[in-house]
Amino acid sequence: MNSIFQKGSKRPILIAGPCSAETEEQVIETALQIKQFCNIDMLRAGIWKPRTRPDSFEGVGEIGLSWLVNAGKELGVPTTTEVANTKHVEQALKAGVDVLWIGARTTVNPFAVQEIADSLKGVTIPVMVKNPVNPDLELWIGAFERLEKVGIKDLAAIHRGFSVYKHPKYRNVPNWEIPIALHERLPNLPIINDPSHITGNRNLLLEVSQKAMDLNFDGLIIETHRNPDAAWSDAAQQLTPENLGILLDSLVLRSQKSEKLDSEQISIIREKIGDLDDRLFEILTARMLLSEDLGLFKKEHNITILQPEHWKKLISARLNKATEYNLSERFVRQVMDAIHQESIRHQVRVMNNSAKKEE
Numbered sequence: 001m002n003s004i005f006q007k008g009s010k011r012p013i014l015i016a017g018p019c020s021a022e023t024e025e026q027v028i029e030t031a032l033q034i035k036q037f038c039n040i041d042m043l044r045a046g047i048w049k050p051r052t053r054p055d056s057f058e059g060v061g062e063i064g065l066s067w068l069v070n071a072g073k074e075l076g077v078p079t080t081t082e083v084a085n086t087k088h089v090e091q092a093l094k095a096g097v098d099v100l101w102i103g104a105r106t107t108v109n110p111f112a113v114q115e116i117a118d119s120l121k122g123v124t125i126p127v128m129v130k131n132p133v134n135p136d137l138e139l140w141i142g143a144f145e146r147l148e149k150v151g152i153k154d155l156a157a158i159h160r161g162f163s164v165y166k167h168p169k170y171r172n173v174p175n176w177e178i179p180i181a182l183h184e185r186l187p188n189l190p191i192i193n194d195p196s197h198i199t200g201n202r203n204l205l206l207e208v209s210q211k212a213m214d215l216n217f218d219g220l221i222i223e224t225h226r227n228p229d230a231a232w233s234d235a236a237q238q239l240t241p242e243n244l245g246i247l248l249d250s251l252v253l254r255s256q257k258s259e260k261l262d263s264e265q266i267s268i269i270r271e272k273i274g275d276l277d278d279r280l281f282e283i284l285t286a287r288m289l290l291s292e293d294l295g296l297f298k299k300e301h302n303i304t305i306l307q308p309e310h311w312k313k314l315i316s317a318r319l320n321k322a323t324e325y326n327l328s329e330r331f332v333r334q335v336m337d338a339i340h341q342e343s344i345r346h347q348v349r350v351m352n353n354s355a356k357k358e359e
Contacts (some may be wrong), residue, residue, distance in 0.1 A: 004091050005126055005137045005154050005190050007157045010041070011030075011125065011219070011253070012213060012218065012219045012220050012251075012253070013042075013156075013190065013192060013218055013219025013222040014038070014039070014040045014220055014222075014248070015040065015042040015043075015044050015219065015220070015225075016030065016040045016221070016224040016244055016320070017034070017044035017131075017194065017223070017224055018030050018044075018045050018046070018223065019045075019046055019049075019058055019196075019225065019231060019233045019237075020045065020047075020049055020057065020232055020233045021045040021046065021060055021064035021067050021068055022060065022231075022232050024324050025047055026075055026226060027068060027071045028067070028071050030071075030224060030225055031035055031071035031072070031074055031075050032074065032075075032225060032239040033226055033240070033242070035051045035075050036241065037080035037245030038241070038248050040075070040077060041077060042078050042079065042098075043077050043080070043244055044081065045064065045071075045081060046081065046082055046233070047059050047061065047062070047065055047081045047088075047092075048061060048081075048082065048083075048088055048290075049233055050084060050103060050105045051233075058341065060289035062091045062095075065092060065095035066095060066098060066118030067116065068081060068095075068097065068272065068291040069095055069096045069097060072098070075308060077096035078099065079097050079098050079099070080097065080100065080103050080128070080288070081097055081101070082100075082102070082103045083100050083101070083116060084102075084105070084112065084116075085115065085116070086116065086118075086119040088121065089116055089120060091123070093123065098125070098126070098153060099127070100126075100127050101119075101129070101158060102128070102129045103104070104130040104131060104132055104197075104244070105133060107130055107131065107140065107143050108133050110137065110146070113142075113146050113147075113174065114146050117152070119149060120147070120151075120273035120333070121150040121180060122150075122151065123151075123152075124151075124154075125154070126145055126154040127152050127155055127156075128152070128155070128156045128157070128158050128183050128192065129144060129155065129156075129157055129158065130159075130160050130194070131158070131159055131179070133162065133163045133172075134163065135145065135162040135175050135178055137181050137185075139288075140157070141186065144157075144189070151345055155189060155350065156190040156191070156218070156219075157179070157182060157186075157189055157191045157192065158191075158192050158193075158194050159174070159179040159191055159192070159193050159194060159198075159212075159217070160194035160197040160198060161194070161198035161255045162174075162175050162178070162185070165166055169204075170199060170200065170204075170287070171195055171197060171198065171199060171200025172198050173198075174198050174199070174208065174211075176211070179191050179193075179217070180215065181339055190218040190219065191217050191219075192217065192218060192219040193209065193220050193221070194221045195208035195209045195212065195220065195222060196222055196223040196234070197237070197240065198219070199234060199237060200234075201236055202228065202237055202238065202239045202243070205237075205239060205247060205306055206250055206251075208248065208252060209222070210250075213251055213252070213254070214254065216256050222247070223301065224238060224239060224241055224244045225239075225240070226240070226241070228240060234346050246346065247341070251319065284342075287339065288345070290343075291343040292341075292348060292350045296350055296351075298347065298351060299350065305351065306344070311340065315333070316320075319333065
């Protein structure tokens, strides 16, 4: 079991199964259909479901644990389910669940994570931790640290995206830069992508799964149901075992390392990119010197730093040119916002006669 979470031991690690265990027949049949169409490394099912509204289906509870464990034995693979409190931990361990995961709504609460960690002291079991619902890298890392302090060493991260209000495409925006930053901080921690919760839409699963593989994520956890449209929870984001097999066959898996990375051709391209990066920062430095001149002018004439109408025209003009730049509007907006905030920082320093650099 431990080998599954060894970084680089197998790629992709594949975890699949229904969002929720609904009936024993549904769990077993879904598992058998998965076995028919693809090979998975772990079977998942939600036993307790943290729902937004109180009258929603909140899982079958403890009775579903035996369904999951028996289905895992039928497939010959480990099983995993979400735990949100010490009672869940106790019941899952007693039933023989092989791997636990901590959900996004729990990760956001350090008290809850600590209680789960304390209940696992002295227990040897792999644990996966989903990112918190809000984009807080330190909170995510803190959950791993709490588990490590009680002796849990076999850990993996699940990237399931971050909550937003009415996003036009995603149920939870991926914010790819956050799991990438997690990898920078914890390079030996496997990261498993959850395209089901990111997309909320089975038609987007392949797109997000492919991007996760292209970013060298270690695995995927995909919600799979014998009859997704009749699922008791998250129907739109689940797919049939047959379509899971089609998705996996469609994935292109690329190697992280290759002798070609050391070739003269790629070295030349990287050198050109480095030169352009140097020029970009030289231009930005010159841009901020002009911002300081602007700050001095505003100070002399007692004018506020922020000029909303000018900024509105400026950002609109840049966004209108996004296609011409061959850049996404989101990227242009992020770059302009960053430049604007740095410009404001320089102007504040000049206008308030502060030579001290701000953090």
